Amino acid sequence: MERKDWNVLLVDDEREFVTTLSERLGLRGIHSRVVFDGESALREVAENPPHLVVLDVMLPGMRGLEVLRGIKAGFPNVKVILLTGHGTTKNGIEGMKLGAFDYMIKPLDIDVLIEKMTEAVGGRR
Amino acid sequence: MRAVATVFKTILRHSFKDLHGSEDILSPERYVSLRRKIVGLMAVVAVVPLLLMAAINYHEYRAALGREIQNPLRILLSKTKNSFELFLAERTSTVSFIASAYPFEELAQEKNLKHIFTVMTQVFDGFVDLGLIDENGVQVSYAGPYPLAGKHYAEQSWFSQVMIRGTYISDVFMGYRHFPHMIIAVRHMDESGKNWVVRATIDTTRFDRLIAAMSLEPDSDAFLLNKEGILQTTSNYYGKVLERLPIPMPTQSYEARLVETQDQRGEDIYLAYSYFPESDFVLMAVKPRGSALKTWYMVKGDLLFIFVLGVMAIFLVVYKMTDLLIQRMRESEERRELAFRQVEHAQKLSSIGRLAAGVAHEINNPLAAINEKAGLMKDLLGLRPDFPDRERFITLADAILKSIRRCRDITHRMLGFARRMDVSYEELDINEVLTDTLSFLDQEAKHRGVTIVRELDESLPRIKSDRGQLQQVFLNILNNALAAVPDDGRIEVKTGEGVPDSLVISFQDNGCGMSQDTLEHVFEPFFTTKKGTGTGLGLSITYGIIKKLGGDIAVTSKQGDGTLFTVYLPKTARKEAAS
Numbered sequence: 002m003e004r005k006d007w008n009v010l011l012v013d014d015e016r017e018f019v020t021t022l023s024e025r026l027g028l029r030g031i032h033s034r035v036v037f038d039g040e041s042a043l044r045e046v047a048e049n050p051p052h053l054v055v056l057d058v059m060l061p062g063m064r065g066l067e068v069l070r071g072i073k074a075g076f077p078n079v080k081v082i083l084l085t086g087h088g089t090t091k092n093g094i095e096g097m098k099l100g101a102f103d104y105m106i107k108p109l110d111i112d113v114l115i116e117k118m119t120e121a122v123g124g125r126r
Numbered sequence: 127m128r129a130v131a132t133v134f135k136t137i138l139r140h141s142f143k144d145l146h147g148s149e150d151i152l153s154p155e156r157y158v159s160l161r162r163k164i165v166g167l168m169a170v171v172a173v174v175p176l177l178l179m180a181a182i183n184y185h186e187y188r189a190a191l192g193r194e195i196q197n198p199l200r201i202l203l204s205k206t207k208n209s210f211e212l213f214l215a216e217r218t219s220t221v222s223f224i225a226s227a228y229p230f231e232e233l234a235q236e237k238n239l240k241h242i243f244t245v246m247t248q249v250f251d252g253f254v255d256l257g258l259i260d261e262n263g264v265q266v267s268y269a270g271p272y273p274l275a276g277k278h279y280a281e282q283s284w285f286s287q288v289m290i291r292g293t294y295i296s297d298v299f300m301g302y303r304h305f306p307h308m309i310i311a312v313r314h315m316d317e318s319g320k321n322w323v324v325r326a327t328i329d330t331t332r333f334d335r336l337i338a339a340m341s342l343e344p345d346s347d348a349f350l351l352n353k354e355g356i357l358q359t360t361s362n363y364y365g366k367v368l369e370r371l372p373i374p375m376p377t378q379s380y381e382a383r384l385v386e387t388q389d390q391r392g393e394d395i396y397l398a399y400s401y402f403p404e405s406d407f408v409l410m411a412v413k414p415r416g417s418a419l420k421t422w423y424m425v426k427g428d429l430l431f432i433f434v435l436g437v438m439a440i441f442l443v444v445y446k447m448t449d450l451l452i453q454r455m456r457e458s459e460e461r462r463e464l465a466f467r468q469v470e471h472a473q474k475l476s477s478i479g480r481l482a483a484g485v486a487h488e489i490n491n492p493l494a495a496i497n498e499k500a501g502l503m504k505d506l507l508g509l510r511p512d513f514p515d516r517e518r519f520i521t522l523a524d525a526i527l528k529s530i531r532r533c534r535d536i537t538h539r540m541l542g543f544a545r546r547m548d549v550s551y552e553e554l555d556i557n558e559v560l561t562d563t564l565s566f567l568d569q570e571a572k573h574r575g576v577t578i579v580r581e582l583d584e585s586l587p588r589i590k591s592d593r594g595q596l597q598q599v600f601l602n603i604l605n606n607a608l609a610a611v612p613d614d615g616r617i618e619v620k621t622g623e624g625v626p627d628s629l630v631i632s633f634q635d636n637g638c639g640m641s642q643d644t645l646e647h648v649f650e651p652f653f654t655t656k657k658g659t660g661t662g663l664g665l666s667i668t669y670g671i672i673k674k675l676g677g678d679i680a681v682t683s684k685q686g687d688g689t690l691f692t693v694y695l696p697k698t699a700r701k702e703a704a705s
Contacts, residue, residue: 021495107491
């Protein structure tokens with residue numbers, strides 16, 4: 002699948018971060034939608050199931066891992082990459098157990114992110 | 127009883143009050159004073175009854191032993207006195223019998239008297255002569271070895287006494303005969319009212335035989351005296367016959383009696399005596415108390431020996447037990463204190479960890495935003511080749527991104543520190559852990575001009591261990607090394623493989639080193655040379671961690687030359703260590 006056909010959803014409450022990230026991905030030919038909380042994310046996924054969700058673990062209200070659980074319950078084929086600002090690998094490992102594709106620690110290197118996204122969408126793992 | 131118990135309790139509480147005192151101060155003086163008190167109290171409690179018992183025993187035994195010695199002496203004296211009385215009574219009866227059995231005329235004939243005397247000496251020994259004296263005091267007839275016939279006795283006191291009392295027993299005297307003798311005289315009166323006196327002389331050497339029959343010990347003495355204290359028989363130690371006894375006469379008693387007194391030489395003696403009721407005699411026996419109590423002194427010596435031995439044993443046992451007790455107490459107090467400090471330390475680290483994690487997280491989010499913004503800036507610049515000062519802006523964006531990476535490294539390291547709290551085994555590259563830890567100290571080392579030389583064996587296998595704990599171990603050792611070296615000092619860190627199946631990490635510094643004494647205590651908790659600033663826990667915790675990880679730690683040091691710490695880690699984590 003070509004990059005431009007990817008359907009990506011970015012979920013993070015850090016608006017400045019997530020909108021900029023979306024723009025940068027766009028510059029690299031990846032179209033992405035952006036939501037700022039867990040509820041919207043679930044709604045968005047239900048309306049238009051994406052190929053890939055990049056999900057921050059620390060969200061206000063609904064916690065990232067719950068969102069992950071919700072996505073995986075309804076749409077097990079949707080790949081999820083977790084983002085965390087917290088250094089503990091605990092959240093990451095838990096997320097992997099819940100079916101996340103991978104996790105990354107902020108701040109991100111965009112090239113590494115795209116690499117992982119490619120892997121996820123390509124389904125090589 | 128209640129009062130005693132209360133007093134005792136008060137003493138105990140008073141003695142041990144330092145036990146409940148300031149608990150954080152593990153001063154040796156406190157233990158010394160505590161030990162002294164316990165030893166003192168226990169010794170007093172144990173020794174006082176012993177002392178009391180020994181004293182009571184001493185007196186009881188002494189009294190019993192005294193009685194044991196006195197009674198036989200008294201009985202012997204009593205018996206001998208009876209023998210004397212019997213002897214005298216026999217002689218008196220014999221003389222009395224002669225006086226009454228024969229009429230005066232018959233006795234007056236010397237032939238008859240000599241015959242009677244011969245018969246008499248055959249039956250009774252001790253008679254020397256026999257004489258008949260008429261009422262005027264004239265010796266009428268005489269049988270014996272001396273020419274005494276016709277001698278006048280009227281003037282002599284014994285004659286008047288016998289005329290009045292009927293019987294007379296004299297004291298011992300020398301007389302003309304020049305050997306100790308005594309006389310027994312008996313008066314008889316016939317029907318016509320005529321009086322005469324029969325007088326016999328008795329050799330008193332017989333007395334010596336009676337005394338010899340007592341078979342006394344050589345240091346003892348027995349003798350007969352009259353009531354004035356004139357010796358009637360020769361004594362071994364108190365003078366010859368007719369001499370005066372050098373000891374004052376005891377009070378009159380017809381029963382055998384015993385007194386403790388001193389003789390003229392100042393020697394302690396038992397003096398047994400008895401007055402004769404029928405005559406003027408007193409029988410005495412003397413036994414020196416020293417010899418009598420010889421066994422007692424022996425017993426006393428034994429008693430003292432046992433007492434001293436007992437007291438010594440008590441002290442020894444009390445001391446040893448107290449020592450053990452104090453040691454246990456000290457150990458347990460130290461253990462408690464150590465556990466307390468370790469918890470405190472762990473809590474402190476844990477708080478720092480949480481704080482670090484929180485800060486790191488809070489910074490990471492805005493950092494991520496900056497990262498994206500700067501990234502976007504660079505992206506946009508890349509799309510616009512005609513942008514004025516494009517190169518300059520790209521350089522600026524790169525500088526921002528570089529700074530962000532530095533910040534990220536810092537926050538990640540802080541998060542790594544936080545992770546340390548969770549004991550978790552993972553596959554590790556020891557070199558990486560070491561480099562990581564060294565990065566914490568690089569700044570300080572650089573600042574002080576300390577060279578840290580790394581000789582890391584790149585071919586080291588990865589091992590399963592706990593990153594956080596190892597970092598703490600390395601940090602502790604390196605911190606100590608940094609404290610020990612002077613400015614411009616040198617620290618060498620080496621890694622390598624050891625036998626069997628272990629990794630060896632060594633830390634050599636050229637610092638001040640340690641004395642042998644310090645070296646011996648270096649892993650003990652609360653042992654510190656940094657008076658006031660150190661907790662004395664660093665190396666103790668280090669040691670504990672290494673042991674927990676299944677490894678070992680060794681230290682060699684020479685004062686002035688530096689210190690070498692060597693850490694050994696197993697290549698394969700032990701089962702119990704991994705739990």
